[in-house]
Amino acid sequence: MNIYNIMKDRRSVRSYKKESVPEEKLGLILEAARNAPSAANRQPVCFFVIRDENVKKQLKEAYNEEWFSTAPVIIGVCSIPEVAWKRGDGKNYADIDAAIAMDHLILAATEEGLATCWVAAFKVSVVKSVLHLPPGIEPVALTPLGYPEIMPDPTHRKSLKELVKYI
Numbered sequence: 001m002n003i004y005n006i007m008k009d010r011r012s013v014r015s016y017k018k019e020s021v022p023e024e025k026l027g028l029i030l031e032a033a034r035n036a037p038s039a040a041n042r043q044p045v046c047f048f049v050i051r052d053e054n055v056k057k058q059l060k061e062a063y064n065e066e067w068f069s070t071a072p073v074i075i076g077v078c079s080i081p082e083v084a085w086k087r088g089d090g091k092n093y094a095d096i097d098a099a100i101a102m103d104h105l106i107l108a109a110t111e112e113g114l115a116t117c118w119v120a121a122f123k124v125s126v127v128k129s130v131l132h133l134p135p136g137i138e139p140v141a142l143t144p145l146g147y148p149e150i151m152p153d154p155t156h157r158k159s160l161k162e163l164v165k166y167i
Contacts, residue, residue, distance in 0.1 A: 042093075045094075063122040071145055
């Protein structure tokens with residue numbers, strides 16, 4: 001698949017097969033996330049690969065959707081604000097850098113025939129507790145990772161005319 005098709009075909013999947021994710025594919029996906037650009041190359045991110053069923057069940061307290069813990073893997077992407085680059089006006093780029101890494105991760109998963117669903121509507125305090133995150137590590141996004149049971153239809157996308165302004 002080429003990158004344009006990957007970006008077009010990626011879906012937020014909410015139904016996963018029980019089939020395990022091969023280590024080789026997981027490694028490629030994590031490597032893609034590791035190679036994501038970050039402001040000033042500070043790389044203020046870390047990843048949590050969650051396979052333990054008890055931990056996945058505990059994470060349901062943070063995001064209580066039945067499908068969320070059905071994939072064989074959940075990946076948490078976190079930022080480390082203290083080491084991130086800060087713009088001249090003080091804006092910290094840690095969460096932006098983590099979002100870029102997450103985007104690389106989900107696109108690589110699509111290339112590998114796996115599915116994801118970017119989840120940000122979780123209870124931060126519960127995720128921090130369940131993953132035993134030390135102070136200074138902030139959860140930014142979670143995603144199930146696995147083979148799709150059902151692939152959703154494409155969603156509506158705004159036209160370029162609605163999104164782009166030429167000056």
